[in-house]
Amino acid sequence: SAVISQKPSRDICQRGTSLTIQCQVDSQVTMMFWYRQQPGQSLTLIATANQGSEATYESGFVIDKFPISRPNLTFSTLTVSNMSPEDSSIYLCSAWGGIRGNTIYFGEGSWLTVV
């Protein structure tokens, strides 16, 4: 069974709307991260999801556009707000630490298309 499950796996969204992606890990992990992969590109780190506190965002990403929650050690959400076609991407969460040690696991990704 999957270490990390993400949902939705795929969605078509209207511009101007917001969508929340969920990431569930099957065991407690120390760190969780969110990445964006634009079409034909590599992965870019959006932010580190911190348990019980505000996420730490990378340069070029802001909380108003990508609010993140991490209420416990196994779950996180990423919201893509006020979407535009440029937000059409695959969004992936990853997890590290806990009983699984140093291997970094990735979810299957959430493929969003904004029309």
Add this chain to the structure above:
Amino acid sequence: SQQGEEDPQALSIQEGENATMNCSYKTSINNLQWYRQNSGRGLVHLILIRSNEREKHSGRLRVTLDTSKKSSSLLITASRAADTASYFCATDEREGGKLIFGQGTELSVKP
């Protein structure tokens, strides 16, 4: 920002041939990892090499690391059509799971 470059960007070979992909990075690293991605979906972890290691094997995979040149290579021997995918290297500067990805190599293995 991306850590570095991968080359080639695209590689097309026949089944049974070997495939070599290279990755360069810019900063000091703790580990370097290689991932495979099929059809734009989730990443599959292939192999991790630590900064104090020079070579590592896993099945048909061989990874080398040259920290003096800030580069790594992934060799897939006796390739199969099922190896067709995008391959990414990713580095971390310290333990903690935060990765910086290379641009990726798109491998196509023709039967």
